[in-house]
Every structure is written in C-alpha cells, then in structure tokens.
Amino acid sequence: MARIAVEPLADLVDDPRPLEEPRSLLGRIVFVTGSVALLVAMSSDAIAVAGRHIGIPLLGSIEVVQAAASVTGASAIVGATLVGAHASIHIVTDRVAPPMRRLLSISANTLAALFFAILTLGCGWVAWDLHAGQEQSELLALPILPLRIFATAAFGAAAAIFLVRLAGAIRGRA
16 A cells, blocks of 8 residues: 655654555445445535536535434544554653553553443433434435444444453553
8 A cells, every 4th residue: 555645744743654454354344334435425515516506406415424424433433443543642652661551551441442332322322212203314304313323333343442452451462
C-alpha cells in the first residue's frame, strides 16, 4: 500500500505509518460496510446537489446521508479499535519503564472497555425502550431501529476487543 505523505505534519507526528489493511474477517466486514455506507452518503449528496442545480431536487437525501454516516461511524470505531488506531500519548508511554508501561496499558484498556461497555448498554437501552415506537425518518420513512442495533453491536465489539487487549496486557503480552 502506498505511504501517505504527511510532510507538513511530520514534526507533530511520532510515527507516520501507512494505513493498515484489515487482516481479520471482522476487520474486512467493517471496512467493506463502512466503505459502502460512505459511498452511499457521497453518492446521495452528489445526486442531491446536481439535482438542485438542474431543478430536480432529491428529497430525503439528508436522511440517507445521516443513516449512512451512522453506519460509517460505527464501522470506523470497530476498525480503529481492531488496528489500535485510537489516540495514545506515545511521548509518555515510550519513555516510561516497562512495568509502568504495562500498568498504563492495563489502565487504558480497562477504561476503554468500560467506556464502550457503557455506550453499548446505553445505546441498547434506548433501542429497547423505543423499539415498539416504530421510529422512522420523516421523508423516506427509513427505520431507525436497525441503525441503533448496528451502533450497539459496534460499541459491544469495541468493548470486547479492548477486553481481549486487557487480558493480553495483564498476561504481559501488550
């Protein structure tokens, strides 16, 4: 894969690396799902803009973009978690002794797993409370429940990945 040029930011970035391709089945699934959703959002918006210019507006394009952005964002969370692309303060973690680095890794993975577990519970709770309401978007009547379920599953997957990393950090492998 081609290396991304980051010359103006080179002083701010510790380790500019090329983007990694997803290796696991879950990584490939979220990569394809997020990519397709992003293409749907861009296509819908492009068609809507072109339609406005020629006098044939595409009603509901904002709803399509919002739904696709929800799927793209949820996919990105899982993808970033899989490849370890969440924010980390390397200026600190690279300069501490290995026992402290292990403690920081355990703490970070614990807090991240807890954060995503809380998001999973909250999103699932809202989905459960509103499932009988048959929520739909206004113009296109797109159902909202599948988007809530997808987000809940994505948050749950991120929490599970951090729990696996936590177990590895406790065993001394991370």
